[in-house]
Amino acid sequence: MKLNDYLKNQIINITIAFFTIALVWVILWAFNCPRFLVFYVPFLILISFSLICGYDFWRKRNYYNRFIQCLSELDEKYLITELIEEPHFIEGKIMVDSIYEIDKAMKEHLNKSLFCQSELKEYIEMWCHEVKTPVATSQMIIENNKNEINDSIKEELVKIDDYVEQVLFYARSENVEKDYLIKEVCLQDVVNTVIKRNKKDLISKKIRIDLDDLNIVIPSDKKWLEFILHQIINNAIKYSQNQPFIHIYAQKYKDHVELMIQDNGIGILESEIDRVFDKGFTGSNGRNFKKSTGIGLYLCKKLCLRLNHQIKIASSHGNTVVTIIFPNNSYITLH
Numbered sequence: 001m002k003l004n005d006y007l008k009n010q011i012i013n014i015t016i017a018f019f020t021i022a023l024v025w026v027i028l029w030a031f032n033c034p035r036f037l038v039f040y041v042p043f044l045i046l047i048s049f050s051l052i053c054g055y056d057f058w059r060k061r062n063y064y065n066r067f068i069q070c071l072s073e074l075d076e077k078y079l080i081t082e083l084i085e086e087p088h089f090i091e092g093k094i095m096v097d098s099i100y101e102i103d104k105a106m107k108e109h110l111n112k113s114l115f116c117q118s119e120l121k122e123y124i125e126m127w128c129h130e131v132k133t134p135v136a137t138s139q140m141i142i143e144n145n146k147n148e149i150n151d152s153i154k155e156e157l158v159k160i161d162d163y164v165e166q167v168l169f170y171a172r173s174e175n176v177e178k179d180y181l182i183k184e185v186c187l188q189d190v191v192n193t194v195i196k197r198n199k200k201d202l203i204s205k206k207i208r209i210d211l212d213d214l215n216i217v218i219p220s221d222k223k224w225l226e227f228i229l230h231q232i233i234n235n236a237i238k239y240s241q242n243q244p245f246i247h248i249y250a251q252k253y254k255d256h257v258e259l260m261i262q263d264n265g266i267g268i269l270e271s272e273i274d275r276v277f278d279k280g281f282t283g284s285n286g287r288n289f290k291k292s293t294g295i296g297l298y299l300c301k302k303l304c305l306r307l308n309h310q311i312k313i314a315s316s317h318g319n320t321v322v323t324i325i326f327p328n329n330s331y332i333t334l335h
Contacts, residue, residue, distance in 0.1 A: 006057045017049045056089070063087050078103070121171045128168040135161050158201075162234065166295050169227050173302055180221040180307070187250055187259060188214040190222060194229045201237045205244060212249035218257050218326040224303050228311075229261070231296040232322050236263035241318070259324045268315035276313055277301040 007014070021042045028038045063085070070083055081103045087093055139157050142150040191214055195202070202209060236246050240263065247262040268276060272283045280294040297313075304311040310325035 003057065006060070010053065014053075017046075021045050021049075060089060060092070063089075063092055078106070124171040125168060128164050128171075131164050132161065135164070163293065165227075166231075166293065166299065169224075169303075170295065170299055173299060173306070180224060182219055182221055182307070184217045185220045185222050185225060186214075187216050187218060187257075190225055190229060191248055194226055194233055197230060198233055198237060202246075205237060205240055207237060207240055208243075208245040210245060210247040210249075212247070214248065214250050214259075216250050216252055216257055218259075219329070220307060220309065220326060224307060228300045228303055228324070231300050232261050235296060236261065236265060236320075239263075239265035241265055255328055257326045257328075259326070260321055261324075262319065262321045264318055265320060267318040267320055268313070270315075273313065273315060277311075 024045060025038060025042045028041060067084065071077060071080055074080060074083070081100060084096060084099065087096060135157055139154060139161075142154045142157070188211075191211065195209060201207075233246065243264075245264055248260070249262075250257060250259045269284060272281075275281045276283065277297050277300070278294075279298045281298075282294040301311055304324065308327060310327075311322065312325075313320065313322050315321070
């Protein structure tokens, strides 16, 4: 709070004060009062008004400066209501009361939004489980009545099942901190589980699988990590070309472990590599070769951040490598 700003705000009061002083001086002079009264009375009024304004400016400046400093030091600005001091002047009290009312209304609105979000999440999860049942039943029926048409239908059912799972994990990813268990996980076990899940597609497309140096234990959540790897391997299968292979290997460093998933599919354009983790981004290759939702890699990035893992991707001349980095001390990250 600057003195110039304060004086501008008090311009009406200052004008009235000077008008009052002038009026007192005129009255004293008109009634032929002693000269010392004509001089000292207006002077005393001026001094008194100056002292009152000076004290008012001092306490308001100190209060607002402390308020601004406290606000600037807070990372979470909404916590200001927990730290704000009660002012001793009317304008400050009005401001603080307004802030409390705004904070109360905001919390009520936020709680309502969170409740609606929770209700929607529960409905989505229920819907996904309900959809998965007839899809699984249809797959079993087709499995027992194999023919060319049914094989095509089964392929589409697998896509539906994958999309439903994406929706389910997307809904759960908003509250991953409530649905995780960080513990020691063997990369070999996780990779084997994901490969078994995709074995039919790997066999049908004759994709060679090379596994190296995966007998490493890392801190992670097995369920979420399997989902992340499934999305990456599923992409490698989806965009495979001639003589396809997927090479999965790991390297252990002093403070972290890196898991690499390499494939020789259609690759990613250099101009698009920085956007592959963006929500809804499919890329020109994704649009030209296969239908893509643009959600898979976005979820992988989001979940890795929540699990305190890192994920990066590189692609050159059809060789794409996705790297997941596991720090030795992983923990859940809230956003």
